[in-house]
Amino acid sequence: MRKCAKCSEKGVIYLPQHRLALCKTHYLEWFENRVEKTVKTFSMFSKKDDILVAVSGGKDSLGVWHALWALGYKVDGLYINLGIGEYSELSEKKAKAFADKIGRKLHVVSLKENIADIPTLKELQDRPACSICGTLKRYYMNLTAKKLGYSVIVTGHNLDDECAVLMGNVLSWNIEYLVRQYPVLEEGNGFVRKVKPLCLVSEKESAMYAFLSGIDFVEDECPYSVGASSINYKLLMSKIEEESPGTKLRFYLEFIRKVRPMLAIKKDLHLRPCQVCGEPTTSDVCSVCRLRMRLENSKAEMRRDF
Ligand code: AMP
Ligand code: FES
Ligand code: ZN
Ligand code: ZN
Numbered sequence: 001m002r003k004c005a006k007c008s009e010k011g012v013i014y015l016p017q018h019r020l021a022l023c024k025t026h027y028l029e030w031f032e033n034r035v036e037k038t039v040k041t042f043s044m045f046s047k048k049d050d051i052l053v054a055v056s057g058g059k060d061s062l063g064v065w066h067a068l069w070a071l072g073y074k075v076d077g078l079y080i081n082l083g084i085g086e087y088s089e090l091s092e093k094k095a096k097a098f099a100d101k102i103g104r105k106l107h108v109v110s111l112k113e114n115i116a117d118i119p120t121l122k123e124l125q126d127r128p129a130c131s132i133c134g135t136l137k138r139y140y141m142n143l144t145a146k147k148l149g150y151s152v153i154v155t156g157h158n159l160d161d162e163c164a165v166l167m168g169n170v171l172s173w174n175i176e177y178l179v180r181q182y183p184v185l186e187e188g189n190g191f192v193r194k195v196k197p198l199c200l201v202s203e204k205e206s207a208m209y210a211f212l213s214g215i216d217f218v219e220d221e222c223p224y225s226v227g228a229s230s231i232n233y234k235l236l237m238s239k240i241e242e243e244s245p246g247t248k249l250r251f252y253l254e255f256i257r258k259v260r261p262m263l264a265i266k267k268d269l270h271l272r273p274c275q276v277c278g279e280p281t282t283s284d285v286c287s288v289c290r291l292r293m294r295l296e297n298s299k300a301e302m303r304r305d306f
Contacts (some may be wrong), residue, residue: 001014002021003021005026006021006023006024009024009025010023011023016034017245017246024063024212027209032067035064035068037196039068041238043184043193044152044183045151045195049073050074050151051076051152051154052077052078052144052145052158053156054078054137055079057079057090057093057177057218060161061157063105063213066098067209069104076105076106077098077099078107078108080109080111081109081112081119082137083110083118085119085223090218098216100219109144118132121291125294130225134282134284135286151187152192154195156208157250159203160237160238161203162196163248164231165181166252167233178259181255183197191280200253200288216226237251
């Protein structure tokens with residue numbers, strides 16, 4: 001390993017796309033500066049905002065919580081317990097331990113207590129678990145932030161996540177999703193502002209930051225994520241990146257700078273409050289309330305059968 005570009009210590013990481021070797025201290029500093037620059041470039045939030053970080057217990061979300069806390073932002077955490085056995089229990093434990101370590105609040109929402117756990121909902125619907133889960137996570141993130149008075153929601157999506165989504169949307173030219181792909185989703189229409197401060201750091205860089213910061217994170221992936229197409233896109237992108245460092249960053253940033261503005265025709269989504277829970281939706285009753293109704297019906301059917 002080369003020497004650190006900032007001091008004479010031995011480097012612990014080499015960043016090929018930036019042609020930079022750094023020691024532990026300077027890597028942590030580099031990463032936090034990059035996060036802060038991203039926050040400022042995209043006007044995500046300020047030191048006055050009460051920020052809620054959605055944490056899964058993994059390296060990215062605990063890492064972004066740590067970096068924002070170290071930079072002096074007011075950041076608390078939200079963990080949504082999905083009820084996926086051991087995986088969810090261990091993730092909650094690690095998120096709680098991390099919150100205690102940095103002395104910030106962790107709010108916990110249990111799907112089982114609010115609607116039903118993911119394995120039960122998966123049985124009910126003929127949709128992949130991750131798609132039901134994504135809808136529920138977005139719903140409870142927004143609802144909880146509003147209830148508790150947070151003005152911004154942070155998620156731990158990194159550059160690899162964003163590139164995989166971008167690739168998926170480009171391959172099917174999904175213009176509606178492409179328009180919405182941006183590091184900031186503005187508040188309004190019942191939605192709290194949502195931002196992705198790690199969108200310009202790669203998965204490897206994020207993992208290294210969590211590791212060097214001494215964060216105890218969950219290494220296992222969600223058991224339902226096996227076979228997701230995004231994993232293939234990530235592998236493909238990483239292969240291209242290996243041969244041509246900087247490709248991921250270019251792919252994402254040039255989309256944001258050049259392509260997205262051409263697509264950004266304001267689309268009126270006709271959002272209105274859900275007639276049952278009041279959260280924003282494009283139909284009369286939101287998808288989470290419809291899911292809850294289906295669950296109630298299936299329970300009633302089961303009671304009749306017995
Ligand atoms: P994923 O959709 O699993 O790739 O996660 C993307 C982001 O959503 C993570 O970086 C977290 O910020 C957030 N997230 C994922 N799972 C949870 C969870 N169980 N509770 C709260 N936030 C989560
Ligand atoms: Fe939600 Fe996998 S089903 S994280
Ligand atoms: Zn150094
Ligand atoms: Zn609803």
